[in-house]
Amino acid sequence: MSIRHGLLALLEPGPRYGSRLRSEFEERTGTTWPLNVGQVYTTLGRLERDGMVEQRGGDASGRILYALTDVGRAELRDWFERPVDRESPPRDELAIKLVMAMGVPGVDIRAVIEGQRRHALEILREHTRQRAQAMAAGPSHRDEVARLLVLEQLVFRAEAEVRWLDHCESRLVRLAEAAATQPPA
Structure with missing residues (x-):
């Protein structure tokens, strides 16, 4: 499951903070794949390191907002266009x-x-x-x-x-x- 790409998709409409991304991810997937908020922030840190997201200040409660960069938008478009590879499935x-x-x-x-x-x-x-x-x-x-x-x-x-x-x-x-x-x- 690509949490990385899921977070990029959730950031496409506009900046979000980590716990909101977590709840939106769970809502969209029908709470089938619950996320740990720490996992969200770890993934956001990697996305930031890779230039796909950036911090955009904070909201009224002081939570850090993350926004998609042009690099992140390009990665998201590429992910949607690329078929999911089932040739090398994960070990079952x-x-x-x-x-x-x-x-x-x-x-x-x-x-x-x-x-x-x-x-x-x-x-x-x-x-x-x-x-x-x-x-x-x-x-x-x-x-x-x-x-x-x-x-x-x-x-x-x-x-x-x-x-x-x-x-x-x-x-x-x-x-x-x-x-x-x-x-x-």
């Missing part, structure tokens, strides 16, 4: 867990899969419930639609995980059946 803990479990004696891989499937289905039910609530409210404001898009992405991701786990289990069943029909070495 679940995939690593399953392949490692296959080689560890005494681990019931099907139990691991079933436990994960139950968890994924719980998550799916919760995201589906949240999506239904958002739809019932009749999203009309941009932030409400943005929250709905995030929830739908989470629903689709959970559905895909359940399908993949079903696939893993059926592959393991076929492997066990094939092993059972082979003569002993």
Whole structure:
């Protein structure tokens, strides 16, 4: 997740202070990805170091305001134009867990899969419930639609995980059946 670029996007309309950026980020993402205010200020410091934001004095409460620079605007435009690279996905803990479990004696891989499937289905039910609530409210404001898009992405991701786990289990069943029909070495 690019917090860096998310903050640049939130600064595009005008200067903001760190805790406001944090709350706007969480509102836009439907509180799905909470941010620590320290993480916001650390990222702002790096963006300032890289010339993408600058301090613009303070507000009436003395909070430091940050503003987007031309370099930051160019980086933001480039980010929106550049597709997200899915060729080199981040390491997936679940995939690593399953392949490692296959080689560890005494681990019931099907139990691991079933436990994960139950968890994924719980998550799916919760995201589906949240999506239904958002739809019932009749999203009309941009932030409400943005929250709905995030929830739908989470629903689709959970559905895909359940399908993949079903696939893993059926592959393991076929492997066990094939092993059972082979003569002993």
